[in-house]
Amino acid sequence: MEKQQNYLGYHVSLTEVEPWKDLIICELGEVGFDMFEDTDNGFVAWGYEKNIDQQKAMKLLEEYEKKVSLTLRVEQTPIQNWNQEWEKNFDPVEIPGFLRIQAPFHQWKEGFQYSIVIAPKMAFGTGHHSTTYGMCMLMQKIDFKGKRVLDMGCGSGVLGILALKMGAHSADGIDIDEWAVQNTEENSALNSVNMYVKLGDASTISGVYDVILANIQRNVLLADIPEYIKHLSGEGNLLVSGFYLEDIPAIESVCVAHQLYLIDRFTNNGWVALHFQKKN
Structure with a gap:
C-alpha cells in the first residue's frame, strides 16, 4: 500500500518576533519548506514532508534557541485534508482597483480590473505571501x-x-x-x-x-x-x-x-x- 503523503507544519512561537522571524523563515526555506503563514507571535512553515530535511530544520532551530526563546509544535496534515483546513483561513487578496485573488467559494466583488480564482491548495503563490x-x-x-x-x-x-x-x-x-x-x-x-x-x-x-x-x-x-x-x-x-x-x-x-x-x-x-x- 502506498504510504500516506503529508504536509508538515512547523508552528514557531517567538518571545521576540523581529528580526528573528524573517531570519528563521529564510533558512527554513533552504531545507524544504515552501509556504509561510504569519501569526501574532511567530509563523507557521509548511511543506511536503517528503521534501523537508527535518534533521537540518531541527538543528537550525536549536541554533536560534541560543539567541531567542522559541517554542515549536510540529503538525502533520494529510494531503487530501488540506483543502478543508486551508479554506478556513483563505481570505481574498486585493490590490485596490487592479487585482482580486479569490477562492471559488468567495462572493464576486466589483471594482477590479482583473479577478483571479485560485483553488486553495498547498501550492505556493495564492497572493497572500x-x-x-x-x-x-x-x-x-x-x-x-x-x-x-x-x-x-x-x-x-x-x-x-x-x-x-x-x-x-x-x-x-x-x-x-x-x-x-x-x-x-x-x-x-x-x-x-x-x-x-x-x-x-x-x-x-x-x-x-x-x-x-x-x-x-x-x-x-x-x-x-x-x-x-x-x-x-x-x-x-x-x-x-x-x-x-x-x-x-x-x-x-x-x-x-x-x-x-x-x-x-x-x-x-x-x-x-x-x-x-x-x-x-
Missing part, C-alpha cells in the same frame, strides 16, 4: 499585450494567469513539484485561460520569452538567472522575488553581469520583488 503580492504590484506596470511569458516556479499559476488576463499572447509554467503543476492546470481552467504547464527546473526551459516571472528563492535565483537570460528576448523583462532586502546586491550583481538592469522594485515586510530589463 509578500513575494507574490510584490510580483503582482510590479506586473501592473507592464504592458503584457502580445507578450510571450514564462512563469518559472509557477506554484498555483497565479502570475501566469494574471499575465494572460492582461493580454499576454501565451504563458507557460514550470515547477519542480507535480502538485503545483496539477494546481496550475486546475486554476487555468477555473479562469478560462490556456496556460501550458510542465514538470521541471530551469534546465527544461525552451523557446524565447518576452517576460520571465520567477518567484522562487535566493539561492535558486542566483544559480538559474543565467539560464533564464538565455531564453529572454532582446529588451525582455525579468521579474524576480523570494528574497530579502539584504539579498538585493547579490541578485543585482548576477543580473548586471548578464546585461540586465534594475528598473523597478517593490518591498513589503522585508521581502523584495525586482524588475530587470535586458539591454542588448
